[in-house]
Amino acid sequence: xxxxxxxxxxxxxxxxxxxxxxxxxxxxxxxxxxxxxxxxxxxxxxxxxxxxxxxxxxxxxxxxxxxxxxxxxxxxxxxxxxxxxxxxxxxxxxxxxxxxxxxxxxxxxxxxxxxxxxxxxxxxxxxxxxxxxxxxxxxxxxxxxxxxxxxxxxxxxxxxxxxxxxxxxxxxxxxxxxxxxxxxxxxxxxxxxxxxxxxxxxxxxxxxxxxxxxxxxxxxxxxxxxxxxxxxxxxxxxxxxxxxxxxxxxxxxxxxxxxxxxxxxxxxxxxxxxxxxxxxxxxxxxxxxxxxxxxxxxxxxxxxx
Amino acid sequence: xxxxxxxxxxxxxxxxxxxxxxxxxxxxxxxxxxxxxxxxxxxxxxxxxxxxxxxxxxxxxxxxxxxxxxxxxxxxxxxxxxxxxxxxxxxxxxxxxxxxxxxxxxxxxxxxxxxxxxxxxxxxxxxxxxxxxxxxxxxxxxxxxxxxxxxxxxxxxxxxxxxxxxxxxxxxxxxxxxxxxxxxxxxxxxxxxxxxxxxxxxxxxxxxxxxxxxxxxxxxxxxxxxxxxxxxxxxxxxxxxxxxxxxxxxxxxxxxxxxxxxxxxxxxxxxxxxxxxxxxxxxxxxxxxxxxxxxxxxxxxxxxxxxx
Numbered sequence: 198x199x200x201x202x203x204x205x206x207x208x209x210x211x212x213x214x215x216x217x218x219x220x221x222x223x224x225x226x227x228x229x230x231x232x233x234x235x236x237x238x239x240x241x242x243x244x245x246x247x248x249x250x251x252x253x254x255x256x257x258x259x260x261x262x263x264x265x266x267x268x269x270x271x272x273x274x275x276x277x278x279x280x281x282x283x284x285x286x287x288x289x290x291x292x293x294x295x296x297x298x299x300x301x302x303x304x305x306x307x308x309x310x311x312x313x314x315x316x317x318x319x320x321x322x323x324x325x326x327x328x329x330x331x332x333x334x335x336x337x338x339x340x341x342x343x344x345x346x347x348x349x350x351x352x353x354x355x356x357x358x359x360x361x362x363x364x365x366x367x368x369x370x371x372x373x374x375x376x377x378x379x380x381x382x383x384x385x386x387x388x389x390x391x392x393x394x395x396x397x398x399x400x401x402x403x404x405x406x407x408x409x410x411x412x413x414x415x416x417x418x419x420x421x422x423x424x425x426x427x428x429x430x431x432x433x434x435x436x437x438x439x440x441x442x443x444x445x446x447x448x449x450x451x452x453x454x455x456x457x458x459x460x461x462x463x464x465x466x467x468x469x470x471x472x473x474x475x476x477x478x479x480x481x482x483x484x485x486x487x488x489x490x491x492x493x494x495x496x497x498x499x500x501x502x
Numbered sequence: 503x504x505x506x507x508x509x510x511x512x513x514x515x516x517x518x519x520x521x522x523x524x525x526x527x528x529x530x531x532x533x534x535x536x537x538x539x540x541x542x543x544x545x546x547x548x549x550x551x552x553x554x555x556x557x558x559x560x561x562x563x564x565x566x567x568x569x570x571x572x573x574x575x576x577x578x579x580x581x582x583x584x585x586x587x588x589x590x591x592x593x594x595x596x597x598x599x600x601x602x603x604x605x606x607x608x609x610x611x612x613x614x615x616x617x618x619x620x621x622x623x624x625x626x627x628x629x630x631x632x633x634x635x636x637x638x639x640x641x642x643x644x645x646x647x648x649x650x651x652x653x654x655x656x657x658x659x660x661x662x663x664x665x666x667x668x669x670x671x672x673x674x675x676x677x678x679x680x681x682x683x684x685x686x687x688x689x690x691x692x693x694x695x696x697x698x699x700x701x702x703x704x705x706x707x708x709x710x711x712x713x714x715x716x717x718x719x720x721x722x723x724x725x726x727x728x729x730x731x732x733x734x735x736x737x738x739x740x741x742x743x744x745x746x747x748x749x750x751x752x753x754x755x756x757x758x759x760x761x762x763x764x765x766x767x768x769x770x771x772x773x774x775x776x777x778x779x780x781x782x783x784x785x786x787x788x789x790x791x792x793x794x795x796x797x798x799x800x801x802x803x804x805x806x807x808x809x810x
Contacts, residue, residue: 233694239655242646243647244646252652288696291696299649316604316619317601318602318609322549322605322609326552336546336547336602359601362594
């Protein structure tokens with residue numbers, strides 16, 4: 198049996214549920230907001246192993262029936278009107294995280310691996326060690342240093358958040374120099390602008406799906422919103438780049454990842470970051486790549502991690 | 503490498519002790535009080551590949567990162583300055599600052615007590631499977647645990663483990679000991695909601711402080727759970743502890759930590775939690791002096807190496 202954690206309104210979860218029904222996969226869809234009402238669980242971890250049960254819709258399932266779990270979202274789901282960080286919200290998240298951390302099953306992805314994306318400069322260094330070139334980066338709260346970095350990059354730089362929150366890439370312009378004083382209140386990440394074509398690589402276990410994105414928008418995810426054109430197509434990666442993608446995901450402890458690359462005009466591949474919960478439906482609906490099916494395959498056959 | 507950076511508060515015995523010891527040795531140390539972490543610290547971290555360079559501004563002083571001989575980081579004091587009940591904007595700033603520190607610590611090659619970041623292993627073994635594995639590798643036994651939101655399952659576990667267990671709620675600061683009939687009644691009355699139980703075997707309760715891989719143990723008991731224990735003198739530790747704690751320190755990557763352990767009558771050392779930011783206030787003066795000397799040694803050997 199496979200457990201899916203998230204909200205049905207999410208397109209990734211909707212896709213997985215539909216595909217699992219179609220393939221007659223035995224699964225349970227668990228919305229964390231229903232914990233305690235729609236389902237509850239209990240398990241023990243002892244020297245001889247892990248044992249427990251899950252109660253869902255009047256039925257009881259032994260833990261040994263669970264083969265794998267996919268986690269789309271635990272922490273930010275909450276009933277409308279309820280503020281984030283309330284006790285129940287945190288308690289449920291805590292319990293489910295403990296389960297996902299200790300259960301001897303395949304978990305896509307465990308929390309410790311997903312957390313690497315909470316500090317982009319932390320993750321960037323790990324990615325560099327896995328073999329990818331990464332853009333020169335500055336994290337600063339000093340306006341003069343940001344100004345010098347911008348000039349040093351030939352006025353071709355971007356900025357974005359240092360954590361995973363509000364992480365929208367913005368191309369820096371001369372006008373931004375006037376508001377650099379605001380940096381003093383919060384460190385911000387600046388990176389040299391790397392010219393080239395975006396390639397999003399979805400890693401699903403050992404399988405890779407590379408999607409080339411052509412646009413003149415700075416952050417292609419928001420191209421439509423910002424009035425830019427965007428085209429996407431499936432591409433093959435050079436074997437060495439494919440190996441580095443697998444190495445990067447493994448180095449970060451991620452079984453599944455959305456890796457953001459940019460291929461420069463010289464043919465070099467830079468890596469920006471690895472997303473632990475990629476919204477793959479956005480890509481496959483344009484390209485027809487069977488990314489979600491690969492995820493279902495992984496959940497059906499993957500080994501405990 | 504010439505300077506030790508201390509991020510914390512002089513109210514903290516660990517910070518005070520290390521600053522005093524470094525001063526006695528003539529080593530340079532710079533303190534960033536937690537209250538000034540947002541306004542008094544200039545961060546300039548340049549990352550090129552996995553190489554870090556840059557500098558920090560502390561007041562008017564410029565500290566090149568390559569000159570740092572070590573960092574003492576006490577996040578409770580440092581990030582405590584943000585307070586609680588933060589609005590969304592304050593939460594965002596705290597998250598960004600934390601992310602910046604994680605990046606900084608990942609790139610520094612000098613000793614950091616303790617290095618904070620994703621993958622750092624501390625807390626309770628059932629929160630981190632890697633911590634449980636590290637404990638086992640270090641010769642300790644992670645306490646048997648039940649996590650549940652049903653009193654029926656909790657009672658079943660409680661009975662199976664001889665009616666003695668630590669009982670805790672998520673996000674609550676500390677567990678408490680349940681035992682005998684009264685403990686069973688407490689569990690029976692527990693309203694539905696997540697909780698955990700850790701089985702407590704018969705044996706001697708100990709706090710084990712590990713600094714630079716060297717253990718110090720003190721007797722403790724359930725009455726001290728959730729309290730800052732009375733400063734107590736160390737008790738003798740078995741010879742194997744030295745090896746086990748050194749190995750565990752390597753596995754968890756922490757220079758300083760404290761564990762709650764019950765040395766079972768069967769000889770097993772059952773571990774309930776591992777705190778990465780222990781308070782030296784709860785240890786007798788000779789232990790504090792030894793610990794601050796050990797930590798200062800870690801920093802000072804870098805200072806000396808640079809001077810040589």
